[in-house]
Amino acid sequence: VQETVPKRRVAIIGGGLVGALAVLYFAKRGWQVSLFELREDLRVPENKKNLSHRSINLALSARGLSALKRISLGLDDKILEHVIHMKGRMIHLGEGKLKSQLYGVFGECIHSVEREILLELLLNTAATFTNVKMYFQHQFKRCNFDDGILEFENKKTGNPFQDSADLIIGADGAFSAVRTQLMRVVRMDYSQEYISHAYLELTIPPRVNDKDEEEFAMDPNHLHIWPRHSFMMIALPNRNKSFTCTLFMPFENFDALKTEDDLMEFFRKYYADSIPLIGEDQLKKGYFRNPRGSLMSIKCKPYHYKDRAVIIGDAAHCMVPFYGQGMNCGFQDVEMLNGIFEEYEISAVQSSDKLALALEEFTKRRHPDAIAICDLAMYNYIEMRSSVVKPWYLLRKRIEETLYWLFPTRSIAPLYTMVSFSTMRYSEAVQRWKRQGFLLNVIGVSILTTVTAASIWIGYYRF
Ligand code: FAD
Known part of the structure; x- marks a missing residue:
């Protein structure tokens, strides 16, 4: 009779992009994985209408792809079938003038990917592992790290729910509740900075050509930028031949555009070539209906507590989106954590004194990188909206x-x-x-x- 060895249990809080990838890495290492996500399961068709339509697409680049590849589940190849390659920036200089700036001298590209497609791929893959359980609409409330007891609220029923784990991974985003709990037990240095700019998303729909076929209204193989010094607009292509535009500007500039006339005057002055592409009616609707998001940068240290918990992704380091690295960096966190677990020979079967050392090593190794990219992301905002011209x-x-x-x-x-x-x-x-x-x-x-x-x-x- 084969004795079944009880597996070590990891609870991953937050089923966003980074948490979902962490589920796969831990499942592959043989851990018993429980994922707890506040929102509904986006793979269920009825839930799609409840999705918050923010940051619809993202730029995936080498670090993100490397983490998708390293796990050897074919995720990199699968996602590359769904992306649009962007080989450079297309600068919209005004008066309809365009200037292409290639990103790489050897034809390197970044890839526009829809958040929903990527997350669905990760969650569907997670569902193929027998050692993974996924709990949606479960909000993490608090935990006792030393006992490994976690408390949740089931958002569907309103009932409390308890679980336990040997290791807790906080991948619950910028407003991380796991980080708040960590602050109670470790002397965490923490800083948070809101920038004065907000963002708002608009859509450039596909245009219909002479043959009655839908096509992209602009070159799809570029990330389009309208740099206007103290503000800017960007657009990334989607596979349905639309573009998602993101307008970044200070809150007070948003507030100053009170009427449709104000809006049109502003767009005619700064983004004239985008008006026929977005469509005047859609522009007015989008601008006054779509939510404005705020942007911030979060730095903290350490990321771990003994051998019991660690935070990754935006929970550990939230950055402004101007280098297109937030998700890529979070994916690299997961790859790095996995590499450290290999180095320290952390087993999924028995507890080890080395786990605390491995988590400490993660903080030590990752923190300088997180600080560097948070600062670079801030720097790139000036580059994108102003320096590029x-x-x-x-x-x-x-x-x-x-x-x-x-x-x-x-x-x-x-x-x-x-x-x-x-x-x-x-x-x-x-x-x-x-x-x-x-x-x-x-x-x-x-x-x-x-x-x-x-x-x-x-x-x-x-x-
Ligand atoms: P999140 O995506 O925030 O996921 C956290 C998850 O945790 C969520 O699903 C949430 O519901 C869940 N959660 C929260 N609290 C709880 C709780 N108490 N209990 C249970 N679950 C909880 N990055 C790039 O790499 N490239 C880009 O081009 C790019 N563009 C961006 C554009 C914009 C406008 C913005 C705002 C961001 C952009 N980013 C980009 C950054 C990227 O979106 C984030 O870095 C990435 O989503 C972080 O993933 P995450 O899983 O750590 O956090």
């Missing part, structure tokens, strides 16, 4: 790309390439970027000086 930025970008193209294995690589097309640690990418910045400035200034001197010289001899 400045001559100095464009010159530096050109030099950086040329050097990278000539010597791809040497130490100079564009920051965007290091962040979006590699899995190098974010903290290392920032260090390299700072180191190469001085050199690029020297080359840039030398080019400018040479060009200026040459122009003066030519001018002197001609006149």
Whole structure:
């Protein structure tokens, strides 16, 4: 008779993108996994109408894909069938002028993916594991980490529900209740910063061509940006040939547009080419009906408590969305945590003194990276809405790309390439970027000086 060995139990709180991927990694490692999600199961067709239609699509890049690949369930290939590749930014300069800026010198792309499709893929895959139980409409309330007792409210019945686990993973997003509970037992450093900008989503529907077929109203293989210095709009393609536009601007600018006339005057001034694409009626409806979201950055440390709990994803590090890295970073958290569990030989069968060390190592290794990408995301907001049209930025970008193209294995690589097309640690990418910045400035200034001197010289001899 084979003795069945009781498996170690992990409770994953939050069935968003990061929690759902964590379920798969732990299930694959042989843990007994329970997922608790506040919202309804989005795979049930009737629930789709209750979905909050925010941040409908996302940019998936190398780190996210690496985490989807590493688990060897074919998730990367499956999701790549549902994405639209974006090879660069399409800058809408005003008066209908467009300028394409490629992201990579070797044809690298980021991928526009619908949040719902990705989450459905992860949850459907989780449902194929016999060691996974999923509880929807269960709100985590509190826990006793040392005893491993968790308390929930069943949102459908209103009844309390209790469960227990050897390990608790908090993947419950920016307003994490697990993080709040952790703060009671660890001396957690914590900071939260709202930016003055809000975001609002609009839609560019497909247009109908001469053959009565629906097609994209703009080039689908670019991330479109309308940079307007203190605010901007972006648009990412969807597979149904629409685009989801996101308007980012300070709350007071949103508040100033009180009437439909105000709105149209504003759009005519700053985003004129988008009006026929969105459609005047849809623009008015969308602007006044759709919710505005606020944006914030959260940093905290440590992420863990003894061998009992750890937080990942937005629960551990929430960033403004301007580098398109929030989900990618959260996916990389899961991949890194799994790698550390392998290094420390953490078993799903018996408890180990090493688990506390492994969780501590996760905080130690991940924190500098999380800080680096939170700061970069903030920096990229200025780059996207303003720098991308400045001559100095464009010159530096050109030099950086040329050097990278000539010597791809040497130490100079564009920051965007290091962040979006590699899995190098974010903290290392920032260090390299700072180191190469001085050199690029020297080359840039030398080019400018040479060009200026040459122009003066030519001018002197001609006149
Ligand atoms: P969440 O997605 O917030 O999921 C947390 C889950 O926990 C939710 O399902 C929630 O219902 C559940 N939950 C919360 N509280 C409880 C509780 N008490 N009990 C049980 N369950 C609970 N990232 C990118 O990589 N690329 C992009 O292009 C990109 N674009 C973005 C655009 C915008 C406008 C925004 C706002 C964000 C964008 N992001 C992007 C960031 C990305 O959306 C997040 O980083 C990502 O969703 C984080 O995933 P998560 O699973 O950690 O958290």
